[in-house]
Amino acid sequence: MLSEIPDIENKTEALYLYLQSNASDNEGDSWNYHHNPKIVSHINNLSKDDCENFTSEIWNWKKEIIFDLADPFLHIVNPNLNGSYLYCKLILHMDDMESQEYLIQNIQIIHNIPKKTHPIDFYLDLAKKILTINKKNNENYNYAVEQIRLKIITEKS
Secondary structure, X not given: OOOOOOOOOOHXXXXXXXXXXXXXXXXXXXXXXXXXXXXXXXHHOOOHHHHHHHHHHHHHOOHHHHXXXXXXXXXXXXXXXXXXXXXHHHHHHOOOHHHHHHHHOOHHHHHHOOOOOOOHHHHHHHHHHHHHHHHHOOOOOHHHHHHHHHHHHHHHO
C-alpha cells in the first residue's frame, strides 16, 4: 500500500498508482478520512493540461479503480474540472448494480453541472440508465428519475 500519492511528472499515473495500491483497503473509514482527502487535494491541484489528461485517461482504468473516485468527485473545486459531471459520467460508466445504486443516491449533484456545458444526449443517456436502475429496483429511485427529468427540462429551456 502507498501512503502517499507518488510525486511523479504524470499526475494521472500517480493517482492511478495510488488507487491501485490501496484498492484492497477496506479498513473501516480509511477511505473517508485518509484516502479521499488526499485524492481530492491531488485532483484540485492538477493543472489545466493535467486535467485534460486525467479526464481522457481515467475511463481506460479498471472500473473498480475508477469507482474509488466517486466520493472524491463530489468535493472537487478545481476550476478546470466539474466533479459533478465526472460523477454523473461515472454512473454511465458503471455496469454493476451495486455501484449504480450507490451512485444514483447523490443524483441531485446533476444540478451543479452548468447549463448547456454538455450535449443533451449525455443527460438522455443518464436518464435511460436511471430509469433502468429504478425499474430493476421496484421503483425505489423515483427521486433520481425526477432529478434527471428536471435537469433535462432545464437543459432544453
